[in-house]
Amino acid sequence: MKILLTGFTPFGGEKKNPAWEAVRRLPDQLGDITVLKENIPTAFGAASRAVEEAVCRYAPDAVICVGEAGGRAQIGIEKVAINYRNAAIPDNLGVRPQDEPVCPGGPAAYFATIPVRAIAEAVCAQGIPAAVSYSAGTYVCNDTFYGLMHLISQKGLPVKGGFIHVPYLPEQAAGKAPGTPSMALELVVKALETAAAAVFGG
Numbered sequence: 001m002k003i004l005l006t007g008f009t010p011f012g013g014e015k016k017n018p019a020w021e022a023v024r025r026l027p028d029q030l031g032d033i034t035v036l037k038e039n040i041p042t043a044f045g046a047a048s049r050a051v052e053e054a055v056c057r058y059a060p061d062a063v064i065c066v067g068e069a070g071g072r073a074q075i076g077i078e079k080v081a082i083n084y085r086n087a088a089i090p091d092n093l094g095v096r097p098q099d100e101p102v103c104p105g106g107p108a109a110y111f112a113t114i115p116v117r118a119i120a121e122a123v124c125a126q127g128i129p130a131a132v133s134y135s136a137g138t139y140v141c142n143d144t145f146y147g148l149m150h151l152i153s154q155k156g157l158p159v160k161g162g163f164i165h166v167p168y169l170p171e172q173a174a175g176k177a178p179g180t181p182s183m184a185l186e187l188v189v190k191a192l193e194t195a196a197a198a199v200f201g202g
Contacts, residue, residue, distance in 0.1 A: 003196050004036040004060040006051055008067055008140065011042035011092050018169045019066040022188040030196055036060060042140050043091045048147025055151065055159065062114060062160040062199045063148055066192065067141035069165035070172070073181035074129035075191045076165035077120045078136040081146035082109045086138040102146040110149035114162035114199050122198040123191045129183075130191060136163055160199060164192070 007020030026035050036058045040050040055063060069076055083106050085097040116132050123130035136142040145163035152161050166188045173182035 001032060001200055002034045002036060002058060002060040003062045003064065003199060004038060004054055004058055005192065005196065006038045006040045006054065006063070006065045008040055008042045008047065009092065011140075012089055014172060016169060016172065017042070017068050018166050018172070018185065018188060019068050021169065021185055022166060022192055023066055025185070025189050026192060026196075030193060033196060033200060035196060040065075040144070041092060043093045044085060044087070044095050044097060044140055044143050046093065047140055047144040048151075051144060051148050052151050055157070060159060063162075064114060064192075064195060064199070065141075065144050065148060065163045067144070067163065067165055068168070069137075069141075070168050071181065072165060072167050073183075074131055074167070075123055075183075075188070076131060076133035077116045077123075077195070078112060078133050078145060078163040078165060079116050080109050080111055080134060081136055081142055081149050081163065082138070083107060083146060084138050085143055088139070091140055102143050103150055106146075106150055110146060110153065112149070112162035113152070113160045116162065119195045119198045123194050126190060126194050128187050128191045128194075133165060136165070141165065164195060166191070
């Protein structure tokens, strides 16, 4: 079995993106699961194209895109991607869409096909705060999540797809308002390992 995990480049003035920092530290093998890793741009459309290229290249059995959710205190396993773009800040190419669809004419939303609740429960069982989330936002994370699920749907791919949000790293939170939540990198890595195994019932 093969699972592809993607993580974004830093954005919004940050020097690191906890999503990619965690994804790149995952082992290449988790039992009988081969773990494939891809760094993707924080840019509307470009991220989805990078994911599509990786899916075509690797032919994985499952894909989990991972993104940063600054301000959240727990791992968020996303349930739904919406066909909507509304950026509070420009992406890394300077693009800032307002009230636009991700895919004109596409469905209003897609549900993740990875076992969202089972993943949340498995991560919590490791002592790591996690929960099902029902909003992936309207920035590049949701854009990429929607693009992944649209790809799977339109091409009829036998691939499970989903998205996971992770908190700031402690070093990121240190430069922000007092009380800004964060999570140690080793816990984020463990959460993603657990999630990957749970996708296949492990």
